[in-house]
Amino acid sequence: MLPAKESVFRFDTFELNVRTGELRKQGVKLRLQGQPLLVLAALIKRAGDLVTRDELRAELWSDDTFVDFDHSLHNAIARIREVLGDSADAPRFIETLPRRGYRFLGKVDRISNVTQSPTERSPDAEARRIQAIAVLPLENLSADAEQDYFADGMTETLITSLAKIGALRVISRTSAMQYKGLRKSLPVIARELNVDAVIEGSVLRDGQRVRITTQLIHAATDQHLWAESYERDFRDILSLQSEIARRVASEIKVIVTPEEKARLGQARPIYPFAHEAYLKGRFYWSKRSAESSKKALAHFQQALDLDPTYAQGYAGLADSYVILGYYNALAPMEAYPKAKAAAMKALELDHSLAEPHATMGVIKRDFEWDWSGAEQEFVQAVALNPGYAEAHHWHGTLHGMLGRHAEALATKTHALSLDPLSVVIRTDLARLLYFARDYDRSIAQYGATLEMDPNFSSAHLWLGQVYEQKGMFDLAIAEFQTGVQLTAGSAFSLAKLAHGFAVAGSPDRCESLLRQLLEFPSEKYVSPYDVAMIHVGLGDHDEAFSSLNRAFEERSLWLGYMNVEPQLDPVRSDPRFQHLLRRVGLVS
DSSP: OOOOTTOEEEETTEEEETTTTEEEETTEEOOOOHHHHHHHHHHHHTTTSEEEHHHHHHHHSOTTOOSOHHHHHHHHHHHHHHHHTOOSSSOSSEEEETTTEEEEOSOEEEEOSOOSOGGGSOHHHHHTOOOEEEEOOOEEOSSOGGGHHHHHHHHHHHHHHHHTOTTSEEOOHHHHGGGTTOOOOHHHHHHHHTOSEEEEEEEEEETTEEEEEEEEEETTTTEEEEEEEEEEEGGGHHHHHHHHHHHHHHHTTOOOOHHHHHHHTOOOOOOHHHHHHHHHHHHHHTTOSHHHHHHHHHHHHHHHHHOTTOHHHHHHHHHHHHHHHHTTSSOHHHHHHHHHHHHHHHHHHOTTOSHHHHHHHHHHHHTSOOHHHHHHHHHHHHHHOTTOHHHHHHHHHHHHHTTOHHHHHHHHHHHHHHSTTOHHHHHHHHHHHHHTTOHHHHHHHHHHHHHHOTTOHHHHHHHHHHHHHTTOHHHHHHHHHHHHHHTTSOHHHHHHHHHHHHHTTOHHHHHHHHHHHHTSOTTSOOOHHHHHHHHHHHTOHHHHHHHHHHHHHTTOGGGGGTTTOGGGGGGTTSHHHHHHHHHHTSOO
16 A cells, blocks of 8 residues: 655654654654654644644544643653754754744655655665765864964865755854864764764865865764865865865765756866965954954955955955944944945855855845845855855844744754854844743853853853843843953943943943943944943933934944844834834834
8 A cells, every 4th residue: 555645754864754653863763653753743744834732732632632731742842852852942843932832943845655665765775864964174184283274274165065065964164163173973973963974084285285085974884985085286176175075965865956066166276375365364254253353354355465356255355344343343334335345346256156145135134224135145145055054044133133033043043053063153043032032042042052152252241131131130230241351341242231230220330331431442433322222221212312313324233123122122112213113124
């Protein structure tokens, strides 16, 4: 007897056969049965939609069943998450909508007219099916430790090439580089990153010749699937990385579309010294601070001085200006026009690059307040490079700013699946929960982030804002003070602390910090938006709107969050607030 139509559903590395009642991961049968399996099937069949508690009860629990429904459903969801390796705090598959129901977040493929059950397929083929991969940091075999940045750059370039293949989930550089120098077993790394296989290898540079050795290893079995050594002239390094990506795709039998093949074949020869400067720029840019971004900017500019036709150099320049604008290291009217000019030049030289499209999305989102234009740029970036985590990450932020909270969490969660060790994405996920006013889950997510990096200043500052909304002012002040210490007294962090003192009932301490900010030297940019938030905390609404109007004139990116920022609730009903929302384009 043939299986029922659409009885098999695939998502991530899992396969659910509804007819046989079996859930498998990479061909291995998992222990999930009974009510949990039925709940999972009900959610998967309506992936992306809210399935209410009442609908689950009507479908899966008959009226004459004498059970505690709430307790039974809670246990079923907990069991599903345990088997899938999911988390309620940062869900990849099962999202809880409090008091309403659940939503399945993963991408699901429905397979019609299946004539073979999983048990009838080749166990070896199933066990080795590879859908997710990580490129571990390539080892620098040069005697010169100064060449570490070069090996790191080669790792990033290979990741970028593989990420252009839509059928393959590739872990981004931020997470992969955290294994540099660590001696963990491959199965452990694979579990931590949720991948099926890893690529590891080495780089040896001798003058203008480069030798790269790579091997593909199936993580669960520690089986070597493929190994190869290449030697090329430095100028041909980008085409070599594309060649390796095509070979890996061929070895693991992943489908590469004609468009993806074309993009993988577009790498042109590079000017060695320009590319060397570019790699140093990316090394500093990935650290994501104002100071490191300034260093990155200098290296990208050096690359362009050496090769004015180098598209990636302009892309790096654009990314650096965006980060400097975000951290208020440059005024918006200086940072974003420069970022736009660089991004447009990058696309003029190479329209196939995903990075400048994603950066243009940020510019349209944070500076031009062109919401539909930003959406189009992020979609285009993902189309060009499905594995570019930043494009998904920044797109999710756009959804959150527009109050599309379910989409925001789904998009940001997908970004996290591509970059699971990124404290930046994890912090932004917690911020989305804050904007959705799910404060307890937001606090839990910030806590998990700070366990990974206790010195990540942004997480402390944003966590303080959540504590404010909970009325936990002592904890809020403590987080703000930690943020001030970690940023060496930046204007951004001092403004957060001043607001905390205002709402905690310490106006004198607040006003002392406000005077300090207003006396900052002119070369240190103080956003009028930050000043406005302090006045909101003090209850001085006229001064607040005066500063908000100056923030509008200066195109402060934070005005884009007005519709979802809880700290602005005290002035939300003021006609001046609604007028400002219309000027920013957040309401019609």
